[in-house]
Amino acid sequence: MIRFDYARPADVSEAVRAGSGEHAAFLAGGTNLVDVMKENVARPLQVVDINRLPLTDIEAREDGGLRLGALVTNAATAYDPRVQQRYPLLASAILAGASPQLRNAATNGGNLNQRTRCYYFYDVDTPCNKRNPGEGCGAIGGVNRIHAILGASDQCIATHPSDMCVALAALEAHVQVTGPDGDRAIAFSDYHRLPGDEPWRDNTLRSGELVTAIDLPAENFSTHYTYLKLRDRLSYAFALVSVAVALRLSEDGRIEVARIALGGVAHKPWRVPAAESLLQGEQPGERVFQAAAHAITEGAVGQGQNSFKIELARRAVVRALGQAAAGTPQSQTDKRIA
Amino acid sequence: MTATTKIGIGTSLSRVDGAEKVTGKAKYAAEYNVPGLLYGVTVSARIAKGRITQLEENAARAVPGVVDIVSHLNRPKQAWLDHSWKDELGIPGEPFKAFHDDRILFAGQPIAVVIAETFEAARFAASLVEVAYEEEPHNIDFTASLAEKFTPSYFKRRNTYHPPKKRGDPDTAFANATLKLEAEYHLATEHHNPMEMHASTVEWHGDGSITVYDKIQGSQGDQAYLASAFGLGKKNVRVVNAYVGGGFGSGLRPQWQVQVAVMAAIHLERSVRVVMTRAQMFTHVHRPECTYSIRLGAEHTGKLSAMINDATTSTSRFENNMEDIVVWGMMNYDCPNASGEYTIAPRDTYTSADMRAPGAATGMTLFEIAIDEMAYKAKVDPLEFRLINYSEVDAMNETPFTSKALREAYREGADRFGWEKRSPQPRSMREGRELIGWGVATGMWDAQFSKTAARAVLTADGRLEVASATSDIGTGTYTVMTLVAADTLGLAPEQITARLGDSDLPTAPVEGGSWAAASTGAAVQLACQSIAKRLLKAAEKMEDKPLHGAKSIDDLVFADGAMALKSDPSRRVAITEVMTAAGLDRIEVEETASPGIGGMISMAQKSRNTHSAIFCEVRVDEELNQVRVTRVVSAVAAGRIINPKTARSQILGGVVMGIGMALHEETFADKALGRWMNHNYAEYHVPAHADIEDIDVIFVDEPDPEVTPLGVKGLGEIGIVGTAAAVANAIYHATGKRVRQLPVTIDKLLHP
């Protein structure tokens, strides 16, 4: 047996204490952590089960936003009436992911921290810098259909697989964390990171830090939004490319604020401020959508098998912008693309 | 009293084993808990080819609970002759023998098994076994392997292989053809992956005998194989496979987990279980990858004048797995000039294997895409094109069919689908941003019959047990046996118990090739008829002669637990009454159904096939190329249908698998590492619910008393054949893009 200590603390500070140290891991829904443990990808010596922590609420925030507890399940979040009415983009993105069974078990904190789906990462008989620093990257020159086209490094071309996080990036959420050095809030765009020379680091959490909540700002883009996900089958597959779009339109129909985040293309949800500002002040239309789609994929590099993602991402951005501007968001049950 | 209340052949009966399955009472190979069971976890080779130079076992052996480690270094004796390792399929070559020596033939090959008191200890210890290798150059890439493709000599061919028979002068005809198509088609490697992973529980009885609970499609073939490979003697091996959680062909041959489990049991003289992991399920059997080049010539009317086929499928370096790829179009279409070439290409993987409709699912499907292309070239409706080239006879073997209701299948399918409303031009049907396409394809499969025995035991309480060593891999054999017995003896299904999946039962072949229903059904019918005859004899001795005048059972009607005169149904007697009157506790008979002399002659003179017409509607997003299969009609001509309900399920499953072949299934190889990479259900895609919408199944009337004793042709495989072509053809009709490589994924439509 792989021996590990198991703790199930009832309060956050105890969890942080137990979770500090190189070989500790927090266990939430377990839909990803248990898998990586079974595959011998991770062998934590201290498993800190956080399911007893009081992080299971969705609460209103003083600034008009919403706070999502780290242990609220993905399903409970997506079906929460406040989320559904005010942050339909988030609800839609969550429901585009995984399966009902998984969403019932998966938590918000776990979703943020899930590992990549790179085939090599999960197969300990193959080289992978993320799993085993310095071993080399099997995916470069290997099977890389699902890999990154943006922000990759010569050490790792993995993507972050989450759908939920793509919406959170567009909504400019904040991640509330607590750790040995106290509490802090991390802007969503700073939470996940690019692989660079340290591909083993998925995000900017410091050792022992625990995600306690995700804060959604007051601005919710509940009229002009969409989450469009393209994948190899119509459900229960990770995104080849996904797009979250949130728009604020002025009374004369011009775009005041545009947010575009891409999923399935990089080590983190991909946003390019320059692409978004191209849309600012413009009337929605094919020409500006195209310009934005090109700008957000600028510098994209294919690895061979995944090169099609560049064109697919552009087309998806254009379509998603159209859906959001028209107020006809993509349904996650009717698989016809709006 | 009338036959109308009778449940029998043609009645839709729910699976008789359904409740057992959904309540978890049905036991599968890994679920037999025998006393003192040990658990084996297999260590897989990291490299694709080479030798094991060192096995470092100390860390693993130090894990508490570990009992032993078995590998090529200490395994029990194995038979030396390859011949002793031949299974029922008899694939020519050197059969794979786990732990035979230090050679590595494919990535994921089993190289040692860690046996422990608990599964957890075994699993952990297995991860601690360190293996050192001497690596050799390897190749998993099919395209590269084509450089070594060959046609096996006569003695090194699979005995099920049918070489294509040339007719006419195809080269000249092609050269002179008005319309020409020359194209290359491809099918990706697919792995079977039934839900139940390959598993074996070997029970060690201590007297030299073992019972093996195995995931296998045929218990007796497995029994003979294990007895011979490990020198156990047939009487010392019993194989039980009462329930099999799906097979698709992956359990036609004994797989390595049973070798490993049996070796561990012999070595330790204890009971051992070995279960493959899902990842290991991706290292053994798979549908061969295929490249198929097709040249078609036609007149401007759409009449085919030449068909030139050339296909290659993948195999391993140690066995020659072969399929019938190029013959289907040659048999199905009326075309005076046709030829076929077929080769196999070896690569460093496990041997490819039969997977649902082997050969046809690949060859017929790809050919049906070519036919579609030619129809467009000729500017003829694709259905009309198939009718123009319709052959009443098996055009390659020049033999008549026992029956062929394909024309009816085309017609009924087209009616149900609404084909006449189709607009001929590609990209001419749309709704909003979705392009709509309608495609058609033909399916064809063998209607086979295999010698099979069955036993029937009727007891005085009116209960009947029918038994045969056949298997039910989810296909509904239990239900078929029950229905045929109910039909013959007029008993209620609740009165009947069907038993199968045990090598101790009467002789039956491996379940595959869609022959089980026809063959087992015939055997059960024979056995039940034998009982009927005995009952009639017994009734004749009854004082009141209730059935007086009946000369044979043909003069009787069996219904509602009674037998009655056909000519005067009021003259009847309950079966239990007959038993009591004759003082019979039980009647036991065993009968064997075999083709017989008449059948053999018919087999030599006539072709026996099932046919189908598949119609499909797809909707493809014009810009993003997302494909939705919104409607499929599969019209099947398969002779007599024993149980419409399970028969429909078989076709539904086949169609779903065909949609997977069209859009999803593909195992990706890492060429540098020589291994399959997407070895789990999250990354190896089969259709999810959202991918499946309307599927309509039609069974066309096809009376065929000649094909098999019951007129049954079998249905396990025909549902998949051609389905992927119907989808691909519909995609072309929708988009105007012809993708010749299956699966048709979004990238191929984006950059055709």
Ligand SMILES: Cc1cc2nc3c(=O)[nH]c(=O)nc-3n(C[C@H](O)[C@H](O)[C@H](O)COP(=O)(O)OP(=O)(O)OC[C@H]3O[C@@H](n4cnc5c(N)ncnc54)[C@H](O)[C@@H]3O)c2cc1C
């Ligand atoms: C077959 C399959 C298909 C899937 N498909 C999709 C999909 O299409 N789209 C998608 O978005 N996702 C998909 N998922 C992923 C799924 O969403 C994640 O597994 C899930 O969100 C993880 O949440 P969890 O609570 O189970 O996390 P766990 O497995 O418990 O933890 C995951 C990681 O997060 C860490 N962690 C958990 N909570 C915290 C916390 N509060 N603070 C700090 N660290 C923490 C853990 O230590 C661990 O490293 C799929 C998963 C599977 C298995």
Ligand code: SF4
């Ligand atoms: S892409 Fe990243 S995760 Fe995948 S093999 Fe390379 S280093 Fe590992």
